[in-house]
Amino acid sequence: MLMRRDWSMVNRCNICKENEESANHILIHCGASLVFNLTHGLAKLTGGIKRKVEHKSPLERLLAATPLAPFCLSGVGTMNEEQRSLLLKTSSRFPPPQGVKLSYGTAGFRADASILESTVYRVGILAALRSLKTKSVIGLMITASHNKVSDNGVKIADPSGGMLTQNWEPFADALANASDPEDLVRLIIEFVKKENIHFEGACPAEVLLGRDTRPSGGSLLEAAKQGISSIVGAIALDMGVLTTPQLHWMVRARNKGMKASEVDYFEQLSSSFRCLMDLIPEGSKINEMGDKLIVDGANGVGGEKLAGLKNMLNSPVIDVRNSGKEGGVLNEGVGADYVQKEKVVPVGFGPSDVGLRCASLDGDADRLVYFLVLPKDNKIDLVDGDKILSLFALFVKEQLAILNTNGNEKINNYYHACLGVVQTAYANGASTDYLKKQGLEVLFTPTGVKYLHEKAAEFDIGIYFEANGHGTILFSEEFLCWLEARDNELSSMSKGSEQQKAASRLLAVSKLINQAVGDALSGLLLVEAILQHMGWSIHIWNALYQDLPSRQLKVKVVDRTAIVTANAETVVVKPPGLQEAINAEIAKYPQGRSFVRPSGTEDIIRVYAEATTQDAADSLGNSVARLVDKFLGFGSSS
Numbered sequence: 127m128l129m130r131r132d133w134s135m136v137n138r139c140n141i142c143k144e145n146e147e148s149a150n151h152i153l154i155h156c157g158a159s160l161v162f163n164l165t166h167g168l169a170k171l172t173g174g175i176k177r178k179v180e181h182k183s184p185l186e187r188l189l190a191a192t193p194l195a196p197f198c199l200s201g202v203g204t205m206n207e208e209q210r211s212l213l214l215k216t217s218s219r220f221p222p223p224q225g226v227k228l229s230y231g232t233a234g235f236r237a238d239a240s241i242l243e244s245t246v247y248r249v250g251i252l253a254a255l256r257s258l259k260t261k262s263v264i265g266l267m268i269t270a271s272h273n274k275v276s277d278n279g280v281k282i283a284d285p286s287g288g289m290l291t292q293n294w295e296p297f298a299d300a301l302a303n304a305s306d307p308e309d310l311v312r313l314i315i316e317f318v319k320k321e322n323i324h325f326e327g328a329c330p331a332e333v334l335l336g337r338d339t340r341p342s343g344g345s346l347l348e349a350a351k352q353g354i355s356s357i358v359g360a361i362a363l364d365m366g367v368l369t370t371p372q373l374h375w376m377v378r379a380r381n382k383g384m385k386a387s388e389v390d391y392f393e394q395l396s397s398s399f400r401c402l403m404d405l406i407p408e409g410s411k412i413n414e415m416g417d418k419l420i421v422d423g424a425n426g427v428g429g430e431k432l433a434g435l436k437n438m439l440n441s442p443v444i445d446v447r448n449s450g451k452e453g454g455v456l457n458e459g460v461g462a463d464y465v466q467k468e469k470v471v472p473v474g475f476g477p478s479d480v481g482l483r484c485a486s487l488d489g490d491a492d493r494l495v496y497f498l499v500l501p502k503d504n505k506i507d508l509v510d511g512d513k514i515l516s517l518f519a520l521f522v523k524e525q526l527a528i529l530n531t532n533g534n535e536k537i538n539n540y541y542h543a544c545l546g547v548v549q550t551a552y553a554n555g556a557s558t559d560y561l562k563k564q565g566l567e568v569l570f571t572p573t574g575v576k577y578l579h580e581k582a583a584e585f586d587i588g589i590y591f592e593a594n595g596h597g598t599i600l601f602s603e604e605f606l607c608w609l610e611a612r613d614n615e616l617s618s619m620s621k622g623s624e625q626q627k628a629a630s631r632l633l634a635v636s637k638l639i640n641q642a643v644g645d646a647l648s649g650l651l652l653v654e655a656i657l658q659h660m661g662w663s664i665h666i667w668n669a670l671y672q673d674l675p676s677r678q679l680k681v682k683v684v685d686r687t688a689i690v691t692a693n694a695e696t697v698v699v700k701p702p703g704l705q706e707a708i709n710a711e712i713a714k715y716p717q718g719r720s721f722v723r724p725s726g727t728e729d730i731i732r733v734y735a736e737a738t739t740q741d742a743a744d745s746l747g748n749s750v751a752r753l754v755d756k757f758l759g760f761g762s763s764s
């Protein structure tokens with residue numbers, strides 16, 4: 127049980143003896159004479175007891191820091207009878223689907239919405255446990271992104287706003303597949319013990335919930351709430367219909383003690399965008415005609431949110447189509463995934479849009495691609511995630527170079543920021559060549575932003591994108607700290623200088639671009655600002671390099687887990703013989719490249735092929751797809 131405390135602010139920091147009016151000091155007078163100081167990361171009782179605490183924290187951290195907390199715990203890594211019976215009771219209302227094995231996959235659990243209630247309920251429990259473990263706010267998002275409208279899914283946002291730590295994925299799988307309430311409770315007890323979770327600790331679990339526009343979202347949200355409230359004292363906060371990146375942003379903001387509402391999100395995006403626009407070099411604005419942007423909202427949540435955001439901006443002129451309000455179906459013939467994979471115009475676009483700058487969001491607005499409508503056959507010129515990555519990388523590199531221009535200043539004012547870019551095997555080979563030619567360090571990870579994000583976070587500035595348009599730019603805390611100080615210094619010494627503007631631009635980028643996860647809305651605003659900055663039309667941007675023709679195919683197989691890959695998914699290690707057969711096909715095509723991997727979001731094997739002509743890419747893709755079918759398809763012996 128939590129003891130009631132009488133909090134009141136006091137005026138002096140007992141640790142550093144400074145006046146605590148500054149933002150860095152939070153002094154809390156609690157019960158006896160506990161004084162807590164965030165700057166020093168210490169809690170101190172006048173009796174002399176000191177306890178080390180984590181530095182990140184809002185109120186929960188303060189609670190955890192109190193020397194009284196141990197008396198509030200009924201046990202670490204244990205579960206009392208009340209908790210056990212609550213879990214048994216609620217879980218009996220959510221029987222798992224029979225004969226289905228669920229896996230956390232590339233981006234959480236996804237399946238036909240009709241079988242997901244039990245999974246979402248269990249992920250609610252998982253989210254609450256994660257919150258207890260990390261003593262932080264956790265996010266739970268109900269979405270199946272680009273999948274068809276009858277599907278749904280659920281995933282967790284960790285305290286940083288990123289994806290659930292991969293260490294917990296096996297537990298997520300075990301929970302989702304537990305056969306009955308007893309099995310479920312046994313797994314939870316074991317896990318709580320292993321992870322040393324303060325089961326009824328002083329900090330209550332807190333989970334922010336979001337969902338996309340799918341009709342099944344409402345009932346699944348209720349299941350998530352039931353799961354969360356199956357952990358005694360846990361709090362579920364319904365943030366409403368959101369884009370996936372908005373929820374991730376909110377979780378991150380909450381855990382950093384910042385304002386975290388949707389209004390705050392829009393405010394941050396629009397003000398940093400305006401800042402970038404104010405810093406556009408004289409004379410580089412593109413003409414009125416080029417100012418118009420047409421956006422396909424995939425009939426999902428992104429279109430609706432973009433419509434709200436654009437009201438806070440003076441430019442560009444944004445025409446949102448497929449906002450979901452005109453009766454179209456989510457992701458049906460629309461959206462970034464459709465446009466990128468099929469390379470045709472989405473519904474609602476046609477000959478009258480030829481030559482205009484168009485963009486497409488996916489169903490939960492964490493992906494963004496641009497495109498140009500071609501005059502014939504509903505075909506498009508795709509400007510994909512690789513080109514967005516290239517545009518961002520060029521801009522960041524240019525601003526860093528300006529910032530580090532050596533004037534007459536001392537060398538210790540410079541910070542040689544390490545800039546890196548991260549791609550997956552789906553990146554077009556031409557993009558990788560281009561990036562390397564720009565002198566950039568290019569790294570590869572398996573598919574899924576959880577991998578790319580982790581790698582990008584190793585740099586001072588890490589830019590990652592999947593070809594499908596999911597990506598962002600990460601700035602390290604250390605670099606941002608230096609940049610802010612440098613910006614202040616330059617502003618006082620030489621406001622309006624090129625160096626000062628470069629520092630301000632980079633700071634604005636770090637605020638505009640979502641630091642938690644790839645975000646189509648913030649990505650779109652950054653693309654728009656950079657195009658204006660460069661004075662580039664979409665045609666000039668698209669001409670940075672010429673994509674190698676490629677083809678993506680899906681193959682239905684008996685068991686997709688039968689394919690095991692290595693080397694960032696470029697080599698099949700199981701079943702034996704398949705890679706050799708693929709190699710033999712590739713060898714027939716100049717500059718041919720092809721790989722296969724099981725999808726983590728759909729029950730299929732994905733085939734990718736690239737070659738010097740579209741016919742060659744199609745033919746290579748088809749041959750490899752036939753091989754997959756031969757080895758693993760319904761007619762195969764395996």
Ligand SMILES: CC(=O)N[C@H]1[C@@H](OP(=O)(O)O)O[C@H](CO)[C@@H](O)[C@@H]1O
Nearest residue numbers: 232233574575592594725726727728
């Ligand atoms: C080829 C492709 O586009 N794969 C997508 C897709 O994953 P699969 O595991 O390939 O189904 O969905 C993921 C989540 O949105 C995304 O991260 C990934 O890039």
Ligand SMILES: [Mg+2]
Nearest residue numbers: 271488490492
């Ligand atoms: Mg998505």
